[in-house]
Amino acid sequence: MKEEVMKRIIDGIAGLPTLPTVLQRATKLLQDPDISAADVGRVIVKDQAIASKVLRLVNSAFYGCQRQISTISQAVVILGFNIVKNLILSVSVFESFSYDSQTEGFDRYRFWEHSIACGAATRVISRHLGVKDPEEAFVGGLLHDIGKLVLEQFLNEEFVKILRLVNERGVPFLVAEEEVLGMGHPEVGRSLAQRWNLPPPLEETIAYHHNPASAEVELKLVSACHLADVLVKAMGIGHSGDDFVPEINKRIWEGLKLDLKTISGWLGEIGDEVEKSSSFLTLFKEEEGGGEVAQTDT
Amino acid sequence: MKRLRTTELQPGMVVAKVVTDIAGRILVAEGVTLNEGLISRLCQRDVDVVWVKGDGEEGSLSPEEIERTKEKIQEDLDRRFRLVIEDPLMGGLKDRIFDYLVRREGE
The missing domain is CATH 3.90.105.10 (Molybdopterin biosynthesis moea protein, domain 2)
Incomplete structure (x- = not known):
């Protein structure tokens, strides 16, 4: 059963577009010590759809820039290549899953609301835990449940059964997945991360956000995402398929020497960051946008 | 208003x-x-x-409205935490989240 499910998932994922060449080229450029921001801008702006969305996001409250950024080169200079690269990745993922969903009982707007909030919360917690790259942490939180979208798209009949089990029997989504498929969305998401050659810390975050103690590459980042998922669900932001708050993993809780007072102190900051991150929801519904054209970097 | x-x-x-x-x-x-x-x-x-907009009571919430808001927050939290509430850590977290949401609602 599990092998058959995995084969269908892998066949489905193989049909998804690879992440844009623009991301691969830009990442390669970064490894060249003589490269300028203008060079990077010239590469990214070749994909106008991505460039315009990236520009909209860099000008949002989430990045708190004092002045308008009008070109990708400016964004690279002001915010750094790492932020721009992670934004391209985020935008590309939204584009890859922009199919029209008709699954009854699954609201993709609220799914992204949960994922974006989780990204924002992971970024905040990562800063407190001393994770070396909080921007990558945002992407990790954003993508942690991406396996659910793979299931919705390629195993829709089973996905509907999972939702039904959650609603009728009141079991968590992960438990229902194991019952229907013999595997869960973390494993499915990991297959996608491998297909897309995502960096190991992101692959681990997707694979182990329910079981962070298994992480080997970036334990703190995976733990931050695990805690973010718990807190965002506890605060009732968005909906990722069920509304049950998962239990905090005691090994990471003790390992990171956390306590409730510390977590309590983070809640206000997380709430503010989640509020600022709402600009990412415009990627899901392009109600206000669409007409923007990125300024060229020539 | x-x-x-x-x-x-x-x-x-x-x-x-x-x-x-x-x-x-x-x-x-x-x-x-x-x-x-x-x-x-x-x-x-x-x-x-x-x-x-329109005629009606101005200003801050009445004590009954504050109470109703708190009850609603508590009810939502009871639902979301129902599978983990026996765990002391999760019970403590629920109380902290309640305080935070009540404070946020009042702002």
């Missing part, structure tokens, strides 16, 4: 105070005229009360 429960809203009413979700994100801006679509969306997003 008056404060109405979402179920009491009618198309044509004008929003007097920005409506936000539980995380503080704007759902409807001040001055927007409500229609059936917007009202239905507010219900779906679990918005409890909305300030609309």
Whole structure:
């Protein structure tokens, strides 16, 4: 059963577009010590759809820039290549899953609301835990449940059964997945991360956000995402398929020497960051946008 | 200006105070005229009360309204934590989240 499910998932994922060449080229450029921001801008702006969305996001409250950024080169200079690269990745993922969903009982707007909030919360917690790259942490939180979208798209009949089990029997989504498929969305998401050659810390975050103690590459980042998922669900932001708050993993809780007072102190900051991150929801519904054209970097 | 429960809203009413979700994100801006679509969306997003223009009580919430808001937050938390509430750590977290959400609602 599990092998058959995995084969269908892998066949489905193989049909998804690879992440844009623009991301691969830009990442390669970064490894060249003589490269300028203008060079990077010239590469990214070749994909106008991505460039315009990236520009909209860099000008949002989430990045708190004092002045308008009008070109990708400016964004690279002001915010750094790492932020721009992670934004391209985020935008590309939204584009890859922009199919029209008709699954009854699954609201993709609220799914992204949960994922974006989780990204924002992971970024905040990562800063407190001393994770070396909080921007990558945002992407990790954003993508942690991406396996659910793979299931919705390629195993829709089973996905509907999972939702039904959650609603009728009141079991968590992960438990229902194991019952229907013999595997869960973390494993499915990991297959996608491998297909897309995502960096190991992101692959681990997707694979182990329910079981962070298994992480080997970036334990703190995976733990931050695990805690973010718990807190965002506890605060009732968005909906990722069920509304049950998962239990905090005691090994990471003790390992990171956390306590409730510390977590309590983070809640206000997380709430503010989640509020600022709402600009990412415009990627899901392009109600206000669409007409923007990125300024060229020539 | 008056404060109405979402179920009491009618198309044509004008929003007097920005409506936000539980995380503080704007759902409807001040001055927007409500229609059936917007009202239905507010219900779906679990918005409890909305300030609309018109005659009515001004100012802060009444003690009954504060109590009702707290009850609603508690009820939502009971539902979300129902599978983990026996765990002392999760019970403690629930109390902290309750305090945070009540504080946020009051701001």
